[in-house]
Amino acid sequence: MPRSPGQGSLFERLDPNLPPRRSRTRQDLATERIRAIKNHLELLLNTRRGGSQSCPDLGLPDMNDASAGQMDLRNQICLDIRAVVAVYEPRVQVVDVHSLATSEQPLGLRFRLHCLVPVRDSPERVEIDLLVHHRQQRINVM
Template sequence: MSRVSGKGSLFDRLEPDLLQRRSVQSNELPARIHSIKRNIELLLNTRQGFSQSSPDVGLPEFTDATSGSSELLIRTSAGIRDAIQSYEPRVIVRDVHFIPNPHAPLELNFRLACVLAVDSKDAVLEVDLVMNGHNRHYRVL
């Protein structure tokens, strides 16, 4: 049975070294980016400990009242990076940057700079995240 790059069996796709370097073709890029963004949104809206089969999936609760706002931003950024690095192997997160929005003080805005293999080359993928302060729900833009 011949294998097409990026379309192996389930066990082939679970092999972390193979998955990291699989490249998407340019014509498949919009669908791949949509899939990655959807997975990131689902991942960030999952809280650690809520999945019996994988208790580390998702973000930890950042409700420590003793933390200052700058420490909370650092912990949130690190949590986002760690979750994506662990559970979205199609991208490599290079940077998570907080972007203040004075017009929406209850929202936290982040920009992710990620690397995605396209046509066997690394391409930069920027993903914007908005976390609603009322319900702590993340939206990927």
């Protein structure tokens, strides 16, 4: 049986604590779907390109490029994020990715994805924030 677009992973759908799908509201289903997408994006964006032999384009390239300027680096990361999400997360249609300024971390990187996510056969606009932890080279999806 083919997987319905936008549902969580098999293990997320097998959670015994979830009520039956038919008894959940549209808001509950949307929240569940967006949570599943965020979990997958976090895994996807924390994978380094070239780390998978079977899929060498999976993930983002290393962000420690000393030859690029700060603004060039941010623009390149935006393009990389957009490309990776477009290929490896089919439940999301990325409309825009842009860098956000962070006052608490002037050298930190923060990005916002403007996306369309299908909820009950109609696209919903969703904003997903990404915070790059500089020292750990880890991206948190918020």
